[in-house]
């Protein structure tokens with residue numbers, strides 16, 4: 001599936017009209033940061049990477065990126081968790097915003113495993129994490145709205 005997107009160049013980024021002021025700047029930066037690392041490619045006979053790219057804004061306002069890594073077994077990782085691990089590697093612990101660009105160029109919600117990691121990282125604050133559902137229309141949602149009832153209470 002991702003092979004069809006190998007030549008995907010994405011959008012120019014940074015021009016979403018739905019966000020004004022600082023909020024626009026942040027989402028546009030997240031989008032362009034994710035787009036900059038989205039390079040779907042086959043690494044080896046067994047590993048593909050980069051078809052999905054994510055950018056997260058941490059509590060400090062820094063942006064961390066990650067790409068998906070898909071393997072023939074279960075060794076891979078989603079772009080969102082890769083970005084979160086990048087943030088943790090750099091010494092930060094808190095996520096404010098999440099944006100992921102899918103192979104088709106649209107933004108989308110994180111999978112259950114990525115949501116679960118965010119809850120476990122921030123059990124008291126995960127409800128406030130903002131997620132970009134649709135960059136074109138500017139539709140965002142909080143993780144609390146996306147998954148209101150968690151097994152962790």
Ligand SMILES: [Zn+2]
Pocket residue numbers: 078079080081110111112113114115
């Ligand atoms: Zn995921």
